[in-house]
Amino acid sequence: xxxxxxxxxxxAPSAIDTLSIFxxxxxxxxxxxxxxxxxxxxxxxxxxxxxxxxxxxxxCNITVTYIHPxxxxxxxxxxxxxxxxxxxxxxxxxxxxxxxxGLAESPRTWALKGDENVDLYALQDLxxxxxxxxxxxxKSLVKSFYGRDPAYSYWSRCSxxxxxxxxxxxxMDGVVDGLISNMSLCNYDPFRAVSSTSNCSSTGxxxxxxxxxxxxxxxxxxxxxxxxxxxxxxxxxxxxxxxGFGNNGANTQGSGVQGLWIGQFLQKLQNYNNSVIDxxxxxxxxxxxxxxxxxxxxxxxSDLTEFQNAGGKLLSYHGMADNAIxxxxxxxxxxxxxxKTVFDALRSWVENGTALDTLxxxxxxxxxxxxxxxxxxxxxxxxxCNGNSSSAENFRCVD
Numbered sequence: 001x002x003x004x005x006x007x008x009x010x011x012a013p014s015a016i017d018t019l020s021i022f023x024x025x026x027x028x029x030x031x032x033x034x035x036x037x038x039x040x041x042x043x044x045x046x047x048x049x050x051x052x053x054x055x056x057x058x059x060c061n062i063t064v065t066y067i068h069p070x071x072x073x074x075x076x077x078x079x080x081x082x083x084x085x086x087x088x089x090x091x092x093x094x095x096x097x098x099x100x101x102g103l104a105e106s107p108r109t110w111a112l113k114g115d116e117n118v119d120l121y122a123l124q125d126l127x128x129x130x131x132x133x134x135x136x137x138x139k140s141l142v143k144s145f146y147g148r149d150p151a152y153s154y155w156s157r158c159s160x161x162x163x164x165x166x167x168x169x170x171x172m173d174g175v176v177d178g179l180i181s182n183m184s185l186c187n188y189d190p191f192r193a194v195s196s197t198s199n200c201s202s203t204g205x206x207x208x209x210x211x212x213x214x215x216x217x218x219x220x221x222x223x224x225x226x227x228x229x230x231x232x233x234x235x236x237x238x239x240x241x242x243x244g245f246g247n248n249g250a251n252t253q254g255s256g257v258q259g260l261w262i263g264q265f266l267q268k269l270q271n272y273n274n275s276v277i278d279x280x281x282x283x284x285x286x287x288x289x290x291x292x293x294x295x296x297x298x299x300x301x302s303d304l305t306e307f308q309n310a311g312g313k314l315l316s317y318h319g320m321a322d323n324a325i326x327x328x329x330x331x332x333x334x335x336x337x338x339x340k341t342v343f344d345a346l347r348s349w350v351e352n353g354t355a356l357d358t359l360x361x362x363x364x365x366x367x368x369x370x371x372x373x374x375x376x377x378x379x380x381x382x383x384x385c386n387g388n389s390s391s392a393e394n395f396r397c398v399d
Contacts, residue, residue, distance in 0.1 A: 036056050037056070095145075095150065217242060
């Protein structure tokens with residue numbers, strides 16, 4: 001909450017209206033004025049907004065702690081990157097909120113109450129409940145502090161963010177720049193590279209591609225299949241980092257989010273061993289996950305009628321090298337919703353009614369030089385025309 005013509009005495013618990021959240025009990029509310037706040041927000045930690053320098057800002061820092069009775073949760077605090085997100089929003093003139101959803105950063109500490117006993121309340125908090133609570137609390141505090149409802153409300157955040165495949169498919173957008181813009185034309189076959197050699201930058205050694213490595217890459221790119229060969233879900237794109245999917249026998253739990261999901265939420269075990277799962281069992285676990293968790297954390301509902309009727313607008317993008325959230329899954333959802341699919345563009349659309357055909361992006365080239373590009377409205381792709389390939393104006397969108 002920013003101070004402008006509002007007296008600092010408004011930043012006190014006694015000056016803030018009593019909060020009410022259906023199904024929740026407020027345990028505490030603290031408020032303290034912060035003055036002369038300065039902070040440099042790096043662009044890499046301020047997704048969709050870029051680098052921001054906050055200088056001598058003054059605002060009201062409010063912390064709300066609450067529980068959902070009988071659910072044994074305790075919601076307060078900040079996510080690990082909150083100082084960057086919050087400072088960036090303050091620097092742009094917004095009232096900002098964040099929450100830890102009552103959960104630690106790793107599901108290892110909260111997913112299970114014990115073997116075969118998933119904490120479904122905690123999972124519900126993660127999946128949707130805390131988002132609703134955060135919106136209600138945030139808007140209530142803004143109205144209490146400023147005496148009016150917020151003019152606009154934004155959710156602006158981001159999810160987590162094969163060298164030979166990049167090399168083979170890179171040129172398909174017209175310029176070699178380390179990016180694959182048109183994944184639909186990338187038909188790289190890893191088996192054609194078996195026994196070929198390349199220099200591994202991480203080890204400084206020359207590596208020879210084995211048939212086993214080609215099989216692993218092909219399976220990851222093809223996506224999950226049932227024991228009968230039927231499609232289950234999409235795979236990663238060529239160019240995404242798949243090094244964590246290999247197993248030298250030392251890692252029995254699997255990598256990252258995937259390993260945690262299979263071990264703790266599907267097998268429901270604290271000490272799980274994913275290395276002994278066969279194809280038939282993983283097929284059964286896949287179906288189990290859909291049956292048990294769709295109603296709690298499912299995000300495939302393509303009916304956004306209420307969101308649209310409320311005046312909501314959605315602007316999204318997805319990195320094609322994402323190795324956690326699958327790009328083709330987002331394309332699948334887009335096609336189901338049939339919506340138009342960074343932040344300045346979204347704000348311009350909401351507040352001025354101006355919808356952009358392209359979005360500007362920038363990145364460092366392989367030699368470290370700055371490169372400007374455009375993101376095209378799906379299903380168009382950015383293709384190089386002529387001139388300086390580091391300039392966005394020399395690219396156009398084609399279907």
